[in-house]
């Protein structure tokens with residue numbers, strides 16, 4: 001295989017009996033059926049909002065199951081709960097929620113090689129778990145997975161960005177900012193592994209914003225949500241406030257291309273309006 005074409009969809013946010021966001025997903029299914037990429041990576045937040053809504057998990061899985069090409073899944077905060085140290089949602093990651101995700105979507109982490117690249121996906125929600133045994137297992141697994149691709153460029157996928165402005169930034173006091181990325185301890189550990197292991201690209205979702213930059217020989221991408229943009233227009237934004245998905249092409253020799261697709265044919269839902277209500281006098 002000379003080229004491996006991978007589509008990252010993120011923050012699909014599908015809910016049983018709810019038509020918003022499904023409109024975009026149906027259009028993406030058609031696009032993928034026409035384009036026939038090699039793989040889709042669903043980078044977290046597959047369900048609408050509540051990690052414990054069994055019907056939403058079943059609905060999201062059924063909709064993802066309509067893809068005509070293979071798909072690999074990763075969990076987000078809305079799928080299995082937020083991170084223990086850096087999270088903000090009342091519901092946090094635990095073994096029960098992880099087991100529900102695995103029951104519906106299969107693996108919570110994976111690794112494979114194609115077109116001279118190593119591809120690794122990890123469960124971002126487990127990072128900074130304050131001692132959950134599943135986190136220690138994942139760190140060991142990740143070290144082995146990266147070592148198994150020795151000499152190959154590696155693309156790493158996970159739901160949450162590693163940081164907002166720079167790897168050296170401290171953990172934010174503001175819980176909204178703090179939940180936007182990994183806690184500083186997990187981030188340092190992960191970047192250390194990435195630097196030693198040959199990771200060339202880190203692709204995340206979660207922020208519902210599109211952003212690309214490179215730092216210390218690693219390309220960082222924040223993929224847009226296929227569903228909606230988040231927060232009011234006055235909120236802090238680091239990237240483009242748009243909907244879409246990423247069309248990657250990985251090639252032998254360690255090169256890759258990417259483009260954002262969908263901004264011109266998906267509906268740009270604004271999620272904050274659904275939560276917005278003016279207090280009654």
Ligand SMILES: [Fe+2]
Pocket residue numbers: 011013045206207208225
């Ligand atoms: Fe999301």
Ligand SMILES: [Fe+2]
Pocket residue numbers: 044045076077078159205206207
């Ligand atoms: Fe998220």
